[in-house]
Amino acid sequence: MAETLGMNITQSKEPLPAGVTLPIYMDNHATTPLDPRVLEAMMPYLTGIFGNAASRNHSFGWEAERATDKAREQVAKIIGASAKEIIFTSGATESNNLAIKGIAEMYRERGNHIITQVTEHKAVLDTCKKLEKQGYRVTYLPVQADGLIDIEDLKRAMDDQTILVSIMYANNEIGVVQPIREIGKLCHEKGVLFHTDAVQAVGKIPVNVIDDNIDVLSLSGHKIYGPKGVGALYVRRRNPRVQIAEQINGGGHERGMRSGTLNVPGIVGLGAAVEICQNEMAAEAVREVELRDYLRAKLEAALDYTQVNGNMDHHLPGNLNISFIYVEGESLLMGINDIAVSSGSACTSATLEPSYVLKSLGLGDDVAHSSIRFGIGRFNTKEEVDYVADKIISVVQHLRELSPLYEMVKEGIDLTKIEWAAH
Numbered sequence: 012m013a014e015t016l017g018m019n020i021t022q023s024k025e026p027l028p029a030g031v032t033l034p035i036y037m038d039n040h041a042t043t044p045l046d047p048r049v050l051e052a053m054m055p056y057l058t059g060i061f062g063n064a065a066s067r068n069h070s071f072g073w074e075a076e077r078a079t080d081k082a083r084e085q086v087a088k089i090i091g092a093s094a095k096e097i098i099f100t101s102g103a104t105e106s107n108n109l110a111i112k113g114i115a116e117m118y119r120e121r122g123n124h125i126i127t128q129v130t131e132h133k134a135v136l137d138t139c140k141k142l143e144k145q146g147y148r149v150t151y152l153p154v155q156a157d158g159l160i161d162i163e164d165l166k167r168a169m170d171d172q173t174i175l176v177s178i179m180y181a182n183n184e185i186g187v188v189q190p191i192r193e194i195g196k197l198c199h200e201k202g203v204l205f206h207t208d209a210v211q212a213v214g215k216i217p218v219n220v221i222d223d224n225i226d227v228l229s230l231s232g233h234k235i236y237g238p239k240g241v242g243a244l245y246v247r248r249r250n251p252r253v254q255i256a257e258q259i260n261g262g263g264h265e266r267g268m269r270s271g272t273l274n275v276p277g278i279v280g281l282g283a284a285v286e287i288c289q290n291e292m293a294a295e296a297v298r299e300v301e302l303r304d305y306l307r308a309k310l311e312a313a314l315d316y317t318q319v320n321g322n323m324d325h326h327l328p329g330n331l332n333i334s335f336i337y338v339e340g341e342s343l344l345m346g347i348n349d350i351a352v353s354s355g356s357a358c359t360s361a362t363l364e365p366s367y368v369l370k371s372l373g374l375g376d377d378v379a380h381s382s383i384r385f386g387i388g389r390f391n392t393k394e395e396v397d398y399v400a401d402k403i404i405s406v407v408q409h410l411r412e413l414s415p416l417y418e419m420v421k422e423g424i425d426l427t428k429i430e431w432a433a434h
C-alpha cells in the first residue's frame with residue numbers, strides 16, 4: 012500500500028555512496044534472496060536430472076532420490092537430528108499445519124488441550140483457531156513487555172488434558188528468542204509434546220533438537236537464502252517417538268506423513284542453503300550483530316523518543332525493531348520508499364491495523380504504527396546500513412518538524428494531561 016502511495020515522491024538527486032544501489036533490501040525476515048551458490052546446486056535438477064525420487068526402477072529416479080537423501084542429511088545435521096526424522100514440505104506454513112493438526116488428531120484420545128502464545132506466526136495461530144472450532148481447547152499464553160513468555164504461566168496452563176505445546180523459537184517481528192530449552196524440559200517432564208516454529212532461528216543461531224528437548228520443529232527454505240515453496244518438519248523418532256496423522260493423502264511419501272511427489276530442485280536448494288548457513292553462521296552472526304548495533308547507535312544518537320522493541324539480550328542477530336514516537340507510520344514509510352523494510356502495521360483488507368505482535372507487548376496503536384522492523388541479512392553491507400540510517404534520520408526529523416505533538420512534548424507539555432476537544 013505504502014509503495015504505491017509513495018511512488019511520486021521525488022528521489023534526491025545526490026549521487027549514491029559507493030557500494031549502494033537502490034532500492035535497498037533490508038527485510039530479511041519476510042524472505043531472503045537466493046544465494047547464488049544455492050542456485051548453482053539446484054540447476055542440474057531443474058534441467059537434466061529431472062527424475063521422480065519415487066521412481067524405483069531406473070537411474071533417473073535413483074539420482075533424484077540420492078539428491079533428496081543428501082539434502083535430508085544436510086537439514087538433519089543443522090538441528091542435530093537424524094535424516095530419517097526429516098519430512099519435506101512446501102514450506103513452514105505447511106509444516107506448522109502438519110505438526111499441530113497431525114498431533115491434535117493422533118493424540119485426541121489422550122487429551123484435547125493445546126498451549127501456544129500470542130506472538131506466534133499466523134500459520135500457528137490460525138491453525139489453532141481452526142482446531143478450536145473442532146472442539147480442541149487452546150491456551151494462548153501472553154508475553155511480557157519484552158516479548159518473552161513467562162515459564163510460570165506455561166506451568167500453570169498445563170493440565171492433564173494437555174497434549175501439545177507450540178512455542179516459536181524466535182519471533183519474526185521483534186526478533187526475541189524464547190527460552191526454548193526450559194520450555195522443552197518442562198514439556199518432557201510433564202509428558203507433553205513440544206513443537207517449535209524455528210523458521211527464524213535455524214541457520215541464524217545454534218538449534219539442537221536433543222539439547223533443546225524439541226519433539227517437532229518447522230523450518231523454511233526462503234528465510235535462509237534458499238528457494239521459496241520448500242520447507243521441512245523434524246519429527247522425533249525416539250524418546251519419545253512422535254506420531255503425526257497425515258494431512259495430505261495419496262501415495263504415502265515421506266514415511267506416510269506427507270504424500271506428494273518430492274520437489275527435488277527445491278529440496279536440493281534447501282539442503283545447500285542450510286549447509287552454507289551451518290558453515291558461515293558463527294561469523295555471520297557476529298557481522299550482523301555489529302551492523303545492527305551500529306544502526307541502532309546511529310539512530311539513537313540522532314533522534315530522541317525512539318524505543319527498541321523486544322528483549323535485546325535474547326535476540327536474533329539481524330533484527331532491530333524500533334519505534335519512532337510522534338511520527339506517523341505511513342508518512343515515514345512513504346518517505347523511505349527506496350528502502351525495503353517492514354512497518355508495525357499490517358494491511359488487512361482496506362485498513363492499516365497495528366501489528367498484533369507489537370500490541371501484545373503493550374504498545375499503543377500510534378507507537379505500533381510508528382515502528383520499523385529492520386531485517387539485516389547476509390547480503391547487506393555497512394554502506395547500506397549507513398544509507399538507511401541517514402535516510403531514516405532525515406525523514407523522521409522532517410516529519411517531526413511538522414508534528415504539533417512533537418512540538419508540544421519538546422516544550423514540556425504533558426500530553427496525558429491535555430483535554431482534547433471532542434470531534
Ligand SMILES: *Cc1c(COP(=O)(O)O)cnc(C)c1O
Pocket residue numbers: 040041101102103104105132134179181182183208210211231232233234240241242
Ligand atoms: C515466514 C514464516 C513462516 C511461514 O513460512 P513459509 O515457508 O513462508 O510458509 C512461519 N513462521 C515464521 C516465524 C515465519 O517467519
